[in-house]
Structure formats: C-alpha cells, structure tokens
Amino acid sequence: MFRKILITALMIVAPFAASADRIKDLAAVAGVRSNPLVGYGLVVGLAGTGDGNSSLTQQSMQSIISRLGLETTASNLDAKNAAAVMVTAEMSPFLKPGQVMDITVSTAGKAKSLKGGTLLMTPLMGADGEIYAIAQGNLVVGGLGVEGGDGSSLVVNVPTVGRIPGGATVERLVETPFLESEYFVLNLHRNDFSTSNRVAEAINNIFGGGMALPLDGTSVRVRAPADPGQRVSFMGMLESIEVEPAEPNAKIIVNSRTGTVVINGNVRVAPAAVTHGSLTVRVNEDVNVDQGAAVVAAGDNVIVAPGDPVVTPDTNIQVDQPAAQAFLFDPGISLSNLVDAINAVGASSADLVAILEALHHAGALRAELIII
Structure with a gap:
C-alpha cells in the first residue's frame, strides 16, 4: 500500500506552484540533528610559541608520556613547543563509525600560535560523557604571529585557532528514532499555527487524509512507513512537497545601537497624526x-x-525653530506609505525610531515593536 502511495506522490509533487516553499526549508525532522563534541588535548611541534612553563601543559605531557611506558616528572618537561588545547566538532546525524569529520582546535593556555603543530590523539565526548570520536592530525592555521626582541609584535588574523579537515574519526553511532518511531515529527523553524495547518493539509492532499496531523503551532506529526526500506524515499518526497507559508506577524525590529529599522510588509497603522519638528538652540560663549x-x-x-x-x-544665543511638519496616517496605511510619509519629512533613523515608538504607545501601530 505504501509503495503505491509513494509512486503516486512522485507524480503529484511536481505541478505545485514554484513560488511556494519546500517543507525541508520550513521544518526539520525531530531527532535528526547534529551533536556537539568537545575534548581536551595537546598540540606538539610548535616553534617556541607554546605554553612555556604552564603547569597544566606540563602535567598533560607527563600523563601522555607515562601512558607510553616512560617515567618522568612535570618539572623536567618544557612546554615551549607544546600547547594545551580544546577540540570541538559538530557530529552530523547518521554518521557511522569509521567516517570522518572536521574539527576546530583552540588554545587553552598561553600559547601564541598553533602554526605547524600536530594534535595528539584526543577523545571527543558528547553531552552524556561518552566518547564518540577520536581526533588527531596536523593543524591548518590561517593566522600569523611574530614577536621581535624589543617587545614589538605583529598578529595577523587569529593564530591561536586552527582546523583539521577530516581530523576526527567516528567511533560510536548516535542513536536516532528515524528507523524505529511510528511517526515522523516535523518541527517548523518559526512557530505559526496557519503554516502548521497548511503543511499538514499539503501532505494529506498528496498521501491521503489522516497521514499528517498538526499537533500545535510548531509540530506536525506524519505517519511513517512500516517498512524501514521505504522511510528514506518517503522522507525525500515529504521534504520536497511545496507549501505556501502563512504571512508572518506584523513586526518592527529596531537595533538601538546601529539605528537599523526593519519593517515587514504586514505592518498597518490606525488613523493618527504625527508632528515632526525640532528646536535647536546654539550658545556661543x-x-x-x-x-x-x-x-x-x-x-x-x-x-x-x-x-x-x-x-x-x-555671549551670542541663536534659536532655530523650523516650522513643525505634520503628516496624517489614514486607516489601514501600508508599509510603503508609512515609509514614504516618514522619509518625506526628512526624518533620520533616530527620528524614525522615536516616531514608531510614539505610534506604538498611542496604540496606532498594528505591529509588535521589538528593540534589540
């Protein structure tokens, strides 16, 4: 039954409107996500730009040497060519043991540069404390740091951070509910009840009624094929379904630090009159x-x-008070009219913010005003 539905869906998805968005651009599958990994390691082979007499690095070197069957003390080790580092990585979903991923290496001590260094074998742990990957390799550092004998120095970019492409090998699989769960849950990137309902309707129009159920403004539950072999192809078609998302809520975003104002197309203004003017007093003593x-x-x-x-x-006092400029907002004025009216009076970004805040407090601005 599912095989027939999948074949029929392939023929129905194509004619959808090109202006709509694909489900894969609107939502993500619950449980299918990347996992952050972190580990502590040691970089060696530096050209005198390491941690020096840092006790943390010396103890790390002693620990590694002791595991190799040699005995020494931390005080006998010089860490000027070594650096203690933190290793981070993002483990993509469905990565299998033996596959590799990129890692980022950052200094944790006094090292000035990691250029030319080699990361020794470092276990990478997840949030549960389990080891999921092993990292090792030669660093690629884009920065440069040079220091002269007179104390002068030159630093280009960030030489204390490097990357190792394919520097970590996966050792443990992260379990996901993709193959075992009875349902797929699609989580929208933006909470919207109308869009959630439209996604469920679009899926049901193609695969039949009852296939998808909107749970709330964010999640849509979709019945998954019982055969694990059909789940990948089903999800591929599911993500390709095009949906016309609902228009977003009316919002005005104001960045108070840069003066940037972003107004979306759904902003409306109730009948209101605004007077814009300024009084300038100059005192020359x-x-x-x-x-x-x-x-x-x-x-x-x-x-x-x-x-x-x-x-x-x-004392010379001058008062400059130009005639106040007033403009009237008619009922239901749109975004373009709002911007044109404010620009017509020569308002600066600060004036624009003041006008929008005044309209919002007066109850005439049909939008959410967000100050960041």
Whole structure:
C-alpha cells in the first residue's frame, strides 16, 4: 500500500506552484540533528610559541608520556613547543563509525600560535560523557604571529585557532528514532499555527487524509512507513512537497545601537497624526580682552602705565525653530506609505525610531515593536 502511495506522490509533487516553499526549508525532522563534541588535548611541534612553563601543559605531557611506558616528572618537561588545547566538532546525524569529520582546535593556555603543530590523539565526548570520536592530525592555521626582541609584535588574523579537515574519526553511532518511531515529527523553524495547518493539509492532499496531523503551532506529526526500506524515499518526497507559508506577524525590529529599522510588509497603522519638528538652540560663549591702564599724576607729569587686562564676556544665543511638519496616517496605511510619509519629512533613523515608538504607545501601530 505504501509503495503505491509513494509512486503516486512522485507524480503529484511536481505541478505545485514554484513560488511556494519546500517543507525541508520550513521544518526539520525531530531527532535528526547534529551533536556537539568537545575534548581536551595537546598540540606538539610548535616553534617556541607554546605554553612555556604552564603547569597544566606540563602535567598533560607527563600523563601522555607515562601512558607510553616512560617515567618522568612535570618539572623536567618544557612546554615551549607544546600547547594545551580544546577540540570541538559538530557530529552530523547518521554518521557511522569509521567516517570522518572536521574539527576546530583552540588554545587553552598561553600559547601564541598553533602554526605547524600536530594534535595528539584526543577523545571527543558528547553531552552524556561518552566518547564518540577520536581526533588527531596536523593543524591548518590561517593566522600569523611574530614577536621581535624589543617587545614589538605583529598578529595577523587569529593564530591561536586552527582546523583539521577530516581530523576526527567516528567511533560510536548516535542513536536516532528515524528507523524505529511510528511517526515522523516535523518541527517548523518559526512557530505559526496557519503554516502548521497548511503543511499538514499539503501532505494529506498528496498521501491521503489522516497521514499528517498538526499537533500545535510548531509540530506536525506524519505517519511513517512500516517498512524501514521505504522511510528514506518517503522522507525525500515529504521534504520536497511545496507549501505556501502563512504571512508572518506584523513586526518592527529596531537595533538601538546601529539605528537599523526593519519593517515587514504586514505592518498597518490606525488613523493618527504625527508632528515632526525640532528646536535647536546654539550658545556661543566668547570673551573680549582689553588691555587695562593705570594713570598716575605727579605734579605737571601724567604717567600712563599698563594695568591688568579687562575681560568682558560676549555671549551670542541663536534659536532655530523650523516650522513643525505634520503628516496624517489614514486607516489601514501600508508599509510603503508609512515609509514614504516618514522619509518625506526628512526624518533620520533616530527620528524614525522615536516616531514608531510614539505610534506604538498611542496604540496606532498594528505591529509588535521589538528593540534589540
């Protein structure tokens, strides 16, 4: 039965409108996700740019050497050519043991550069504490750091972070409910009841009624084929179904740090009048300095001697108050009219934010105002 439905679905998916979005662009399958991994390791082979006398790195070197059958103490080790590092990776879903993935290596101590280093075997653990991969290899570092004898230095990019393409080998499979679960659950990237309902309707129109059920504004449950061999092909067709998403909620996003304002196309304004004007007061404070004089009379002789300077304040006040510019919003004004009206009065980004906030507090802005 499922095989016939799959063949029929292949013929129905194609004629859908090209303007619609695919389900794979609107939602993700629950349980099918990447898993972050992290580990602590040691990079060796550095050209004197390592951690130096860091006790953490010395202890790490001692631990590794002891596991190789040699005995030494941390105080006898010099870590100027080694660095303690943190290793991170994203394990993609369905990766099998033996497959490889890229890793990122970052210094955890005083190392100035990882250029030319080699990461020693490092176990990578998941959130449950289990080891899922083993990392090792030569680092690729895009940065450069140079230091002179007089203390001068030059740093290009970030030499303390490097990558190893294919540097980790998967050792354990992460279990997913894809093959065992009776249902697939599609989680929308954006919570919307209308879009959730449309996704379920589009699936039911192709595969038959009762195949999909919207659980809430985010999740849609889809009955999965009982045969595990049909699940991959079924999911491939399911993700290719095109759905016209519902229009998003009216929102205005304001970045208060950069002055950026983003207004989506569903914003409406109730009848309102806005007056935009500014009062500018300029005060220029200056002083006039005159040379003072002292007059001394001695008989018939009059002597004029230089005296203390005379300082006279000179204040100039100018008031510039241009005529306030007013504009009226009619009922149900659209986004383009709103922007045109505000731009017509020469409002800056700060003025625009002030006008939008005032409209929002007045109850005339039919949108959610978000300040970030």
